[in-house]
Every structure is written in C-alpha cells, then in structure tokens.
Amino acid sequence: xxxxVTGAAGFIGSALAxxxxxxxxxxxxxxxxSTGKMQxxxxxxxxxxxxxxxxxxxxxxxxxxxxxxxxIAGQSSGEISFDEPVYDLQTNAQSTLMLLxxxxxxxxxxxxxxxxxxxxxxxxxxxxxxxxxxSPKSFYAVGKLASENYMKIYSTFDIKxxxxxxxxxxxxxxxxxxxxxxxxxxxxxxxxKNKHIVVKGSKDRFRDFVNVNDVVEAMVLALNSEKTNxxxxxxxxxxxxxxxVEELVYKIKNNLPYNVTVEYIKGTxxxxxxxxxxxxxxxxxxxxQSQTNFDEGIAEMVKWAIQREEK
Numbered sequence: 001x002x003x004x005v006t007g008a009a010g011f012i013g014s015a016l017a018x019x020x021x022x023x024x025x026x027x028x029x030x031x032x033x034s035t036g037k038m039q040x041x042x043x044x045x046x047x048x049x050x051x052x053x054x055x056x057x058x059x060x061x062x063x064x065x066x067x068x069x070x071x072i073a074g075q076s077s078g079e080i081s082f083d084e085p086v087y088d089l090q091t092n093a094q095s096t097l098m099l100l101x102x103x104x105x106x107x108x109x110x111x112x113x114x115x116x117x118x119x120x121x122x123x124x125x126x127x128x129x130x131x132x133x134x135s136p137k138s139f140y141a142v143g144k145l146a147s148e149n150y151m152k153i154y155s156t157f158d159i160k161x162x163x164x165x166x167x168x169x170x171x172x173x174x175x176x177x178x179x180x181x182x183x184x185x186x187x188x189x190x191x192x193k194n195k196h197i198v199v200k201g202s203k204d205r206f207r208d209f210v211n212v213n214d215v216v217e218a219m220v221l222a223l224n225s226e227k228t229n230x231x232x233x234x235x236x237x238x239x240x241x242x243x244x245v246e247e248l249v250y251k252i253k254n255n256l257p258y259n260v261t262v263e264y265i266k267g268t269x270x271x272x273x274x275x276x277x278x279x280x281x282x283x284x285x286x287x288x289q290s291q292t293n294f295d296e297g298i299a300e301m302v303k304w305a306i307q308r309e310e311k
Contacts, residue, residue, distance in 0.1 A: 009036025
C-alpha cells in the first residue's frame, strides 16, 4: 500500500512515517521544513519539499494512487496563528481542502486528519467528548474546525474520513527550538537552556497530555479500522487526565539534575484555560488504549532532551 503522510519532517509525522515504513508501507511525504527538519524524514520515504497548499505540489501528487492520506502538516501554534492568520488558513484549512479534492479525483478512499483539542475552546464542563460544542479561541483552532467540516462534506463522496482530535502531544523527538508550540517541550527547553522557565499565563491552567507513541498507534488503528456504518468519525486522542501547569513544571524540575527557577507572566491570545478529553469512543470503536504512564513519559523525554543538548 502507498500512503501519503504530510509533514513527515515534523514531530508526529516523522514518527508515523517510520512506523508505516516498518510495517512495509510505501510512504510519500510533503513538508515545507518550516518547523520540521530534513533529517527527520525516513530515508525510504519519497519526499516533496514545499507547501501542501501549493497547486504544483498537488499536481505532483496526482501521479500517485494512494490507499490513504494522513494530513499532519500545518502550522501548529495557536499563538503564532495570531501573527500570521492568512498563512495559518492556507497551511491548515486550504491544504486540507486541496488534499480532499485530490483524494476525490484520484480515488483515494481513506483520509485521516490530525485535528486538535483547541476546537473545543473552554467549557464549564471541563471533561469533553466528541459531542461537546466547539468554540475556537484562535485562528489555528478555526482552521482545524473548518478542515473537519470539509471532511464531513467529502465523506459523502465515498471517502472514509477520520478526525483525530489530538490533545497535548509530547515525547521524544519533539521540536525543542519552537518555543511557541507544545507546552511541555517549551518549558523543558527553557529549563535545560536557561535553568529558568517563563510561564505565559496562570499556573492553574491545565492540559491532558498524550504521548506521541500512543498517538501513532491511534493513527494506525484508524487506518486499519473496519468500521463501515459511517464514512465520517471524530475521536478524541487523550488520556482523560488533567495536569495543571504548576504540576507539569514540578514534574519537569523533579527530573532535572539541577535547580530551575520559574516566572509567571501575562498569557497569550487565544490560550485555553483547560479541558480534558473523554476517550471512551476511541477505546470502544478502535480498541485504542494509552500505554504510556505520564511520569515515565516525562522522565524519558527529559533524559533524551538532556542527552541531545550535550551533543
């Protein structure tokens, strides 16, 4: 089977591409290297360097017959989306629409998309499921939700569309240079480089963290799903547990061999106070189960990050 994985130079995309190649799939990718790195792309992966919303790139992809498309590439920071809202629209929503049209024109029957918990916004009922209302607070979240709605329409064209609403993904391989995306990686990078963590916003905010290995497993299960009664499904990929910013900072500091100071400053536009995700649906329908204990996952990531800094 030949599969398109957009964003295979990035954190999640490269992890998925490696897994698919290990399972003997032929993988093609598109990445503009804006945050990803060329060395992250597996050597057996056919790669196109450019934007997914570039019509010339889409033209190249029309030469392939894909069994499935995983759309992972895209600007992934709510904070940055306020600086470049048009680019955010292009890289998230426009790219999705163009890839869906590619699937329709070439007969690709499976489309799997990494959406985000940010589509929910903030809720009085902090524990959200796939039926909870959506109320985006950033341009990034608006683009993700628009993409979901494009998929819902294209699912009527006999394309099996699966939305994976990822909660806060972390793990080995995360981009430690991007200090505007990935709460855990931002704080950890600051702690290692400066021995000082600057937190933008309240220490009482909270997140639901899920390890990248568990995210990849959810993607593979979505690819192999035999569910046939619906061409459009949404799944939370979450641990159903919440950790406050203060707890997260403590866990990071506790795994470091030196003292780290912490400073709290004003928050950023569009930041969510906190929600955590009900993962009952993905457990029941895809037989997915998170395998990574959060404390163990943080310890492994800290160890990796320190070794990386020492090289």
